[in-house]
Amino acid sequence: MKVAKFGGSSMATATQLQKVGNIIQEDPARKIIVVSAPGKRTPDDVKITDLLIQLGEAYINGESYEQCYERVIDRFREITEELSLDITLLEDIEQTIKSVIGQDTSSISKLDALKSIGEDSSAKILSAYLCSIGLAASYINPKDAGIIVSNDPGNAQILDDSFARIYNLREKVGILVIPGFFGYTEQGELMTFSRGGSDITGSIVAAGVKATLYENFTDVDSVYAVNPTIVANPKEIRTLTYKEMRELSYAGFSVFHDEALIPAFKEQIPVCIKNTNKPHLPGTNIVAEKKQDEKCVVGIASDTGFSSLYVSKYLMNREIGFGRKLLNILEDEGVSFEHAPSGIDDMSVIIRDSKLTKEKEANITKRIYDELHPDTIIMHRDLAMIMVVGEGLVSTVGVAQKATTALASANVNIEMINQGSSEVSMMFGIKAEDLNRSVESLYHVFFD
Amino acid sequence: MKVAKFGGSSMATATQLQKVGNIIQEDPARKIIVVSAPGKRTPDDVKITDLLIQLGEAYINGESYEQCYERVIDRFREITEELSLDITLLEDIEQTIKSVIGQDTSSISKLDALKSIGEDSSAKILSAYLCSIGLAASYINPKDAGIIVSNDPGNAQILDDSFARIYNLREKVGILVIPGFFGYTEQGELMTFSRGGSDITGSIVAAGVKATLYENFTDVDSVYAVNPTIVANPKEIRTLTYKEMRELSYAGFSVFHDEALIPAFKEQIPVCIKNTNKPHLPGTNIVAEKKQDEKCVVGIASDTGFSSLYVSKYLMNREIGFGRKLLNILEDEGVSFEHAPSGIDDMSVIIRDSKLTKEKEANITKRIYDELHPDTIIMHRDLAMIMVVGEGLVSTVGVAQKATTALASANVNIEMINQGSSEVSMMFGIKAEDLNRSVESLYHVFFD
Numbered sequence: 001m002k003v004a005k006f007g008g009s010s011m012a013t014a015t016q017l018q019k020v021g022n023i024i025q026e027d028p029a030r031k032i033i034v035v036s037a038p039g040k041r042t043p044d045d046v047k048i049t050d051l052l053i054q055l056g057e058a059y060i061n062g063e064s065y066e067q068c069y070e071r072v073i074d075r076f077r078e079i080t081e082e083l084s085l086d087i088t089l090l091e092d093i094e095q096t097i098k099s100v101i102g103q104d105t106s107s108i109s110k111l112d113a114l115k116s117i118g119e120d121s122s123a124k125i126l127s128a129y130l131c132s133i134g135l136a137a138s139y140i141n142p143k144d145a146g147i148i149v150s151n152d153p154g155n156a157q158i159l160d161d162s163f164a165r166i167y168n169l170r171e172k173v174g175i176l177v178i179p180g181f182f183g184y185t186e187q188g189e190l191m192t193f194s195r196g197g198s199d200i201t202g203s204i205v206a207a208g209v210k211a212t213l214y215e216n217f218t219d220v221d222s223v224y225a226v227n228p229t230i231v232a233n234p235k236e237i238r239t240l241t242y243k244e245m246r247e248l249s250y251a252g253f254s255v256f257h258d259e260a261l262i263p264a265f266k267e268q269i270p271v272c273i274k275n276t277n278k279p280h281l282p283g284t285n286i287v288a289e290k291k292q293d294e295k296c297v298v299g300i301a302s303d304t305g306f307s308s309l310y311v312s313k314y315l316m317n318r319e320i321g322f323g324r325k326l327l328n329i330l331e332d333e334g335v336s337f338e339h340a341p342s343g344i345d346d347m348s349v350i351i352r353d354s355k356l357t358k359e360k361e362a363n364i365t366k367r368i369y370d371e372l373h374p375d376t377i378i379m380h381r382d383l384a385m386i387m388v389v390g391e392g393l394v395s396t397v398g399v400a401q402k403a404t405t406a407l408a409s410a411n412v413n414i415e416m417i418n419q420g421s422s423e424v425s426m427m428f429g430i431k432a433e434d435l436n437r438s439v440e441s442l443y444h445v446f447f448d
Numbered sequence: 449m450k451v452a453k454f455g456g457s458s459m460a461t462a463t464q465l466q467k468v469g470n471i472i473q474e475d476p477a478r479k480i481i482v483v484s485a486p487g488k489r490t491p492d493d494v495k496i497t498d499l500l501i502q503l504g505e506a507y508i509n510g511e512s513y514e515q516c517y518e519r520v521i522d523r524f525r526e527i528t529e530e531l532s533l534d535i536t537l538l539e540d541i542e543q544t545i546k547s548v549i550g551q552d553t554s555s556i557s558k559l560d561a562l563k564s565i566g567e568d569s570s571a572k573i574l575s576a577y578l579c580s581i582g583l584a585a586s587y588i589n590p591k592d593a594g595i596i597v598s599n600d601p602g603n604a605q606i607l608d609d610s611f612a613r614i615y616n617l618r619e620k621v622g623i624l625v626i627p628g629f630f631g632y633t634e635q636g637e638l639m640t641f642s643r644g645g646s647d648i649t650g651s652i653v654a655a656g657v658k659a660t661l662y663e664n665f666t667d668v669d670s671v672y673a674v675n676p677t678i679v680a681n682p683k684e685i686r687t688l689t690y691k692e693m694r695e696l697s698y699a700g701f702s703v704f705h706d707e708a709l710i711p712a713f714k715e716q717i718p719v720c721i722k723n724t725n726k727p728h729l730p731g732t733n734i735v736a737e738k739k740q741d742e743k744c745v746v747g748i749a750s751d752t753g754f755s756s757l758y759v760s761k762y763l764m765n766r767e768i769g770f771g772r773k774l775l776n777i778l779e780d781e782g783v784s785f786e787h788a789p790s791g792i793d794d795m796s797v798i799i800r801d802s803k804l805t806k807e808k809e810a811n812i813t814k815r816i817y818d819e820l821h822p823d824t825i826i827m828h829r830d831l832a833m834i835m836v837v838g839e840g841l842v843s844t845v846g847v848a849q850k851a852t853t854a855l856a857s858a859n860v861n862i863e864m865i866n867q868g869s870s871e872v873s874m875m876f877g878i879k880a881e882d883l884n885r886s887v888e889s890l891y892h893v894f895f896d
Contacts, residue, residue: 250792320784327772336768339790343870344698401856404849413845420864422791
């Protein structure tokens with residue numbers, strides 16, 4: 001039994017839904033389908049979920065929301081009419097939106113319920129369409145699927161009990177179409193996951209039913225070895241391990257958020273990323289373990305927006321607890337750090353700029369001065385991080401040489417190297433302005 | 449005004465003392481002399497301080513100590529007779545030893561007082577000898593010099609008040625000879641520094657009198673760019689910064705313990721390491737700042753005896769406080785760490801084996817499992833660390849490339865790289881068995 005998840009671009013138009021229907025029809029093992037809300041039809045289009053959020057916010061602020069409402073209905077009408085689906089389906093969607101707006105609930109609950117309508121309607125439409133082409137399909141509400149979550153609107157977490165309930169879906173007959181992005185609390189209240197939550201639903205369901213494969217259909221052919229906006233036409237990655245995927249996702253790989261895959265990873269469900277528009281391409285497989293490749297580097301990820309807090313103090317390494325106290329100050333200020341390389345008398349803490357407000361930075365600096373009496377504190381800004389990722393990297397002679405040679409030949413000064421903490425990656429810190437030529441040079445050294 | 453410190457080998461024989469006399473005579477700025485106890489005359493000789501410790505331990509254990517006593521007196525007699533010094537000097541030394549043995553003090557105090565007699569007698573002999581060759585020299589007891597220390601026998605720490613008192617030595621006329629290795633508490637009790645404490649005295653006095661130079665006379669021509677037992681006839685280092693010296697000392701450079709230099713460093717006193725036997729050689733200068741060299745690497749230090757505690761946990765980097773808690777556990781067990789590189793889901797903590805008993809290791813491992821619930825804990829053993837050291841290293845393109853190329857060409861797998869925490873060094877972790885060929889290869893790349 002496979003779980004197939006279709007993203008927003010796969011659900012955006014009737015034509016796309018027909019492709020989805022073909023894909024489902026082709027493989028009888030595709031028994032459980034999880035869907036996103038209809039996405040953009042063209043690059044400057046608006047996703048239905050965004051329209052629903054606008055609608056909800058307008059209503060809450062007492063503004064006119066009718067135009068938004070009409071745009072949502074128009075989008076669904078376009079799809080249902082083109083697929084010749086029964087008019088009652090569209091009426092049902094209209095009724096659902098009106099009923100949510102009319103409910104006597106908190107603004108937060110109302111917004112969460114409205115946001116979920118995109119996925120919910122998508123699932124209803126797909127199941128109706130599958131029936132219309134002769135497949136035995138049915139819509140399953142997440143409550144009935146067993147997706148029980150914490151009471152945390154917009155950031156719901158799956159509860160462990162869910163998986164056993166979801167397992168029961170195996171008993172159901174026919175193809176089951178489940179809307180992604182939301183679940184219900186034990187008390188029956190609807191809660192959405194964080195944005196991109198259809199991937200989370202797909203992964204949860206795949207784990208719950210112990211699928212043989214979790215297929216994630218998107219609009220890209222595969223995961224690439226490097227960011228295609230930096231290197232044109234980069235190599236595709238055929239097979240990745242979970243660990244490799246996680247290291248790559250961390251620094252700028254945007255195929256999907258790696259945290260979404262946690263439930264699947266925990267159950268060791270293999271994941272396949274495929275393109276709805278070219279379903280016969282092999283895509284990228286993400287697996288728990290793979291045979292060691294001769295070329296151990298599978299990908300190069302990169303991201304900007306980092307700063308480094310450098311603290312030096314003569315004889316720091318004689319001072320038991322210095323590093324711990326420094327990290328404690330960050331923790332008190334709610335600032336998580338990415339890496340904290342330390343030397344004899346020096347320590348650097350790499351922080352994402354997004355985690356560091358001016359106020360937090362001032363507090364942290366003041367506390368370090370007052371409590372740790374360092375000789376120097378310097379904040380280095382505009383750093384970029386590059387991850388060279390691959391299983392076996394740590395035990396292969398010469399990888400660091402190749403990487404540093406690539407950076408030197410691009411005339412890039414390496415601000416930071418962190419190798420050895422992770423078994424599957426090597427991290428380089430450089431100035432953000434050097435990023436593109438660093439990544440290009442590294443790509444050519446490892447993939448040409 | 450210069451402070452010159454002469455080590456044990458410079459004080460071991462009459463011939464050596466004559467060389468010391470010449471050195472002092474040659475430069476009238478050499479006004480304050482700090483001396484060690486007479487060291488070994490030949491490789492299998494015994495240092496006088498070790499004889500004094502034997503003597504003290506024999507006395508404390510109620511064993512016969514007379515033979516030890518005779519050996520000590522013989523050593524001093526050999527020197528004083530050869531230098532034709534007055535017999536009352538030797539009688540004074542004999543009297544001092546007897547008086548310490550006879551004192552009604554604790555064993556610890558007695559041992560500390562006995563240990564100090566080597567340096568104390570050395571200073572008396574040198575000052576008498578300098579007078580005999582026509583120099584106006586006088587012996588100054590550390591108490592009179594103003595060296596006031598904490599009550600911590602064998603590990604006394606200088607008190608801040610001392611420096612102002614020592615400054616008054618500038619007013620004294622003639623050459624002052626001060627025994628190294630000990631000071632006195634405010635209550636007047638004698639306390640020794642840790643072993644090698646004459647370097648500490650020299651550095652304290654140089655800082656106190658605000659010397660223009662602190663000369664440290666030993667039996668080596670200079671500090672070498674690499675350990676001479678690994679690479680034959682390595683290059684000499686002409687000029688080092690304090691920071692470079694500290695990084696080199698950390699990992700196996702044994703010219704002297706860098707902590708001894710702290711007082712001099714704090715006052716920015718330049719330090720010169722010279723050879724008593726070849727005083728006209730330039731030696732090695734250690735300074736606060738130096739002009740940036742084109743070749744930024746000044747030395748390669750290395751040491752064995754490290755282990756790495758590897759901890760991995762899926763989504764570690766989302767868990768605020770993980771690193772801090774891990775370091776906290778080490779701190780609770782009194783284990784200081786050297787480096788703690790961290791990745792996304794992994795963290796390694798490098799610990800000196802000498803700091804980690806079996807029991808501490810078991811406690812730490814258990815607590816990490818119980819409190820942090822990691823996926824994996826692995827202790828990697830038999831690691832060696834190599835430091836490539838040089839000011840400007842962090843801002844020079846290609847240093848990492850050269851270093852990693854050297855290691856790859858020696859077919860060495862790099863377990864760990866830590867660059868960027870320190871501004872003057874780059875650290876490599878490798879297997880201890882690969883150490884010598886790694887260091888050789890690095891030396892040839894940077895110095896040939």
